[in-house]
Amino acid sequence: MHVGWLTYLYQFIVGGIFFAAGVIYVIKSGSANLKLSEDRKWVIALIVGYFGLATVFAVWTILAIHS
Amino acid sequence: MNLMGTTIDYVILILYFVFILAFGAYFARFTKSTKDFFFGGQRFSWWLIAASLVATGIGSYSFLKYAQTGFTAGMSSTMTYLNDWFMIPLFMFGWLPIIYFSRIKSIPEYFDRRFDRRTRLVATIFTLLYLLGYIGLNFYLMGLAMRSLLGIPMWFAIPVVAVISAIYVTTGGQTAVIFTDLIQGLFLYIAGAILLIYGLSHVGGLSEWWANLDVAHRLPFPGFNRPAEFEFTGIFWGEGIVGTLAFTFINQGFIMRYLAVKSVNEGRKTLTFNTLLLMPISAVVVGCIGWIAASMVTTGHINTGVNAKDIFMIVANIVTRPGIFGFVIAALTAALMSTIDTLINAVAAIGIFDVYKNYIKKEAPDKHYLRASRVVSIIATLIGLALVPAFAQSRSILQAHYAFIAMISPPMLVAIFLGVVWKRFTPKGAFWGMIIGGLLILMSIIVPDIIVPIARTHGLTDGSEANIVFEAVADGPIMGPRGAYNWQEIFTEEDGSPTDFVIEYELRSQFDGTYTNIAPVWTRFDTINGTPVQRFCANLTELKPRDNYSFRVVNRATGEAFDAVWDKGLDDDKLPIIELVDSREMPESAPGNVSRFGFRTAGEYSYFRSLFGLVVTLIAGVAISLFTKPKKDIDGLSVGTIWAAKRKFKGGEPNEVAGEKVVLDVKIVSGEEKVVYLPREAMERLKANPGDLLYIADHRKRLGGLRSNHIHAGEAHDDGDFVIMSAKSFAEGNFRDNTPVRVEKII
Numbered sequence: 060m061h062v063g064w065l066t067y068l069y070q071f072i073v074g075g076i077f078f079a080a081g082v083i084y085v086i087k088s089g090s091a092n093l094k095l096s097e098d099r100k101w102v103i104a105l106i107v108g109y110f111g112l113a114t115v116f117a118v119w120t121i122l123a124i125h126s
Numbered sequence: 127m128n129l130m131g132t133t134i135d136y137v138i139l140i141l142y143f144v145f146i147l148a149f150g151a152y153f154a155r156f157t158k159s160t161k162d163f164f165f166g167g168q169r170f171s172w173w174l175i176a177a178s179l180v181a182t183g184i185g186s187y188s189f190l191k192y193a194q195t196g197f198t199a200g201m202s203s204t205m206t207y208l209n210d211w212f213m214i215p216l217f218m219f220g221w222l223p224i225i226y227f228s229r230i231k232s233i234p235e236y237f238d239r240r241f242d243r244r245t246r247l248v249a250t251i252f253t254l255l256y257l258l259g260y261i262g263l264n265f266y267l268m269g270l271a272m273r274s275l276l277g278i279p280m281w282f283a284i285p286v287v288a289v290i291s292a293i294y295v296t297t298g299g300q301t302a303v304i305f306t307d308l309i310q311g312l313f314l315y316i317a318g319a320i321l322l323i324y325g326l327s328h329v330g331g332l333s334e335w336w337a338n339l340d341v342a343h344r345l346p347f348p349g350f351n352r353p354a355e356f357e358f359t360g361i362f363w364g365e366g367i368v369g370t371l372a373f374t375f376i377n378q379g380f381i382m383r384y385l386a387v388k389s390v391n392e393g394r395k396t397l398t399f400n401t402l403l404l405m406p407i408s409a410v411v412v413g414c415i416g417w418i419a420a421s422m423v424t425t426g427h428i429n430t431g432v433n434a435k436d437i438f439m440i441v442a443n444i445v446t447r448p449g450i451f452g453f454v455i456a457a458l459t460a461a462l463m464s465t466i467d468t469l470i471n472a473v474a475a476i477g478i479f480d481v482y483k484n485y486i487k488k489e490a491p492d493k494h495y496l497r498a499s500r501v502v503s504i505i506a507t508l509i510g511l512a513l514v515p516a517f518a519q520s521r522s523i524l525q526a527h528y529a530f531i532a533m534i535s536p537p538m539l540v541a542i543f544l545g546v547v548w549k550r551f552t553p554k555g556a557f558w559g560m561i562i563g564g565l566l567i568l569m570s571i572i573v574p575d576i577i578v579p580i581a582r583t584h585g586l587t588d589g590s591e592a593n594i595v596f597e598a599v600a601d602g603p604i605m606g607p608r609g610a611y612n613w614q615e616i617f618t619e620e621d622g623s624p625t626d627f628v629i630e631y632e633l634r635s636q637f638d639g640t641y642t643n644i645a646p647v648w649t650r651f652d653t654i655n656g657t658p659v660q661r662f663c664a665n666l667t668e669l670k671p672r673d674n675y676s677f678r679v680v681n682r683a684t685g686e687a688f689d690a691v692w693d694k695g696l697d698d699d700k701l702p703i704i705e706l707v708d709s710r711e712m713p714e715s716a717p718g719n720v721s722r723f724g725f726r727t728a729g730e731y732s733y734f735r736s737l738f739g740l741v742v743t744l745i746a747g748v749a750i751s752l753f754t755k756p757k758k759d760i761d762g763l764s765v766g767t768i769w770a771a772k773r774k775f776k777g778g779e780p781n782e783v784a785g786e787k788v789v790l791d792v793k794i795v796s797g798e799e800k801v802v803y804l805p806r807e808a809m810e811r812l813k814a815n816p817g818d819l820l821y822i823a824d825h826r827k828r829l830g831g832l833r834s835n836h837i838h839a840g841e842a843h844d845d846g847d848f849v850i851m852s853a854k855s856f857a858e859g860n861f862r863d864n865t866p867v868r869v870e871k872i873i
Contacts, residue, residue, distance in 0.1 A: 062349070062350060063341075063345045063347065065350055066345075066347035066348075066349075066350055066358045067346075067347065069350070069358070069359070069362065070209065070347065070358075070362060070366075073362070074209065074211075074212040074362070074366060074367075075212070077212045077213060077367060078211065078212040078213075078214075078215065081212070081213065081214075081215035081216045082215045084215075084216070084547070084765070085215055085216065085218075085219035085220060085765065088765045088766045089766060089768075089769070090219040090220055090223065090765050090766070090768050091215075091219045095782055095784075096784050097391060097782070097784060098219075101218060101219075101394055104398060105214065105215055105218065108211055108214075108398065108401075108402055109211060109212075111402070112208075112211055112402075116346050119345075119346045120345060120346060122344070123201075123341055123344035123345045123346070124341060124344075124345075126336070
């Protein structure tokens with residue numbers, strides 16, 4: 060495996076653990092109230108943002124290594 | 127004065143200064159209270175704040191620094207801008223609503239309300255020292271940039287920029303800061319776009335530029351754990367995790383900007399837009415010169431032996447034209463002013479709320495505090511200016527400032543973070559955790575080896591490494607060290623071939639006595655975009671702090687040896703400079719130049735010092751909290767109690783049922799009533815009840831909330847399709863006659 064993928068996986072797995080912990084914590088604590096449409100929208104935006112970034116970096120890494 | 131640049135460059139620069147001064151001073155009319163002065167009246171739209179944060183986040187030195195990083199490390203220079211998202215949930219749903227709804231005006235104030243007065247005092251001293259030093263440092267770095275780019279002496283450039291910044295901050299406060307930063311951010315982006323377009327066209331377009339980069343320069347991340355000054359794990363922990371928390375939780379200037387938005391929801395929009403779109407653009411703007419330069423080495427536009435620190439100036443001179451260069455320099459100055467103005471305003475906020483109002487004059491009319499705020503802004507600027515000679519004359523003072531930041535940031539961050547997420551965290555835990563953490567970090571600066579165990583968990587060596595890379599493009603001379611910091615250049619027998627040369631280096635360490643190491647020199651042939659490149663690489667290891675070094679390049683086949691010396695100097699990045707005196711003999715006889723490279727010692731694993739600081743403060747704070755009593759009245763100050771903060775903010779039960787926005791005409795009535803009356807149908811569309819907090823703004827969205835006000839709703843009326851507002855509320859909102867307003871319910 061190219062070292063570029065090692066850094067990618069570290070970033071989005073370890074970073075993802077922090078991210079998921081943060082999302083779960085704010086929901087469990089009641090700071091993000093999923094019954095409110097505004098809060099629900101922002102939680103979804105956070106998750107979409109995470110996967111969006113992961114996708115962009117994956118494409119970038121593929122292009123860097125293989126093009 | 128031996129000035130560089132053309133007349134038209136200077137005309138553009140002067141016009142820019144005049145424009146910013148006039149533009150900033152214009153907003154003095156919107157500053158009528160301390161709330162206006164520090165938080166822009168808490169009235170602005172998300173896009174305005176997001177755009178203004180662009181300029182604040184880019185310092186004048188960012189262009190030089192990231193051009194250098196982009197040149198040596200490639201597109202991974204963007205990493206520090208692109209890894210914030212992981213910690214955003216805690217800011218979005220934790221810290222942001224807490225500071226907004228609890229009406230926290232400064233970081234030290236939170237320490238007081240969440241913990242106690244003595245913790246606030248420590249936080250006030252730490253924050254003021256840090257911010258004042260940072261103002262001086264920014265002036266100094268700006269002066270360095272202006273001197274190296276234009277030849278303008280520091281004694282001239284720094285006072286001019288300081289006076290301009292101080293005038294508009296002092297008169298216009300946060301509103302002037304936000305609007306001038308909006309303009310300065312646009313300037314920065316336009317300058318970046320110009321450099322990018324000119325640069326790409328110079329190397330033959332986008333596809334040619336990409337083709338002329340090696341893989342290491344294309345990847346989004348640097349090497350996993352090397353080289354020490356720019357390696358992935360350190361940046362991930364230091365910038366992505368700790369840095370993001372520090373920036374969002376304890377940066378007074380950043381927090382004040384988020385307190386200037388009209389609502390928490392608007393702040394979330396700012397945060398999302400800024401993190402996902404504007405910061406990536408900023409990363410391109412500041413780094414693109416370096417990436418283009420890396421490509422230009424392959425195409426032969428730039429000599430491989432060029433000093434990476436000069437790369438911005440070299441490429442800007444090559445790719446721009448007279449006038450354009452002036453525009454770029456104006457943008458660099460804009461970057462400085464937009465950082466300085468935020469810092470001045472932040473110091474003034476702490477000076478007023480945490481010192482003047484807290485210790486000197488506790489009760490006075492708001493007008494008095496507004497005048498005092500302006501005086502403190504001027505004092506902050508003068509102190510910043512007074513620190514410049516100290517930074518300029520003594521590297522030890524500069525290093526002391528960096529050490530101080532490293533010492534105070536992790537403890538303050540841990541104290542706030544635990545205060546926010548853990549209700550059981552006690553005032554004693556916060557106070558003593560900060561003191562113990564700060565002292566242990568200070569010890570790690572004096573005895574750097576105590577950080578090594580943490581650094582080692584990520585494969586970093588006990589000592590530091592210095593990587594020497596020389597390359598010969600096509601049949602050209604052997605030169606270096608373009609890839610000196612490039613992880614991919616550290617190759618061994620697995621992917622390279624040994625040469626007859628070795629580098630012997632003798633170390634005289636206060637810890638280990640004197641010993642000699644030998645590093646083999648390897649070579650490899652690469653091809654970049656069809657151009658053959660021969661590379662030579664040696665990796666020096668186990669270099670320890672405060673060692674003395676001597677180097678020798680030896681040809682094992684012939685027995686010839688060439689001395690190399692460390693000149694014992696430090697470059698602008700605090701890196702020791704080593705000069706191979708005669709690289710013509712290294713490792714093949716070819717015309718070349720003197721090569722310089724730097725390295726960092728184990729003690730310079732600064733990112734891991736942050737992690738160390740966090741861990742020790744966390745342990746101390748938690749341990750002490752387990753044996754001491756928590757504070758009882760902390761409603762609204764930690765994550766699980768935000769509902770209480772909302773209730774206090776509104777002065778009643780929050781109404782969070784989503785409604786529409788409505789546009790209405792205004793009917794002004796005499797009086798000072800701070801309640802507005804809306805038509806019944808509008809109240810229904812807003813889903814608003816009497817007592818709800820409304821946001822009323824000029825209907826023209828492009829104003830970004832400049833003319834607006836927060837007012838509670840009164841009983842609905844049936845008199846017509848207009849909002850009834852008192853003359854005082856109308857004046858406070860800076861509304862214009864006969865102009866419709868847009869109404870929305872906040873809470």
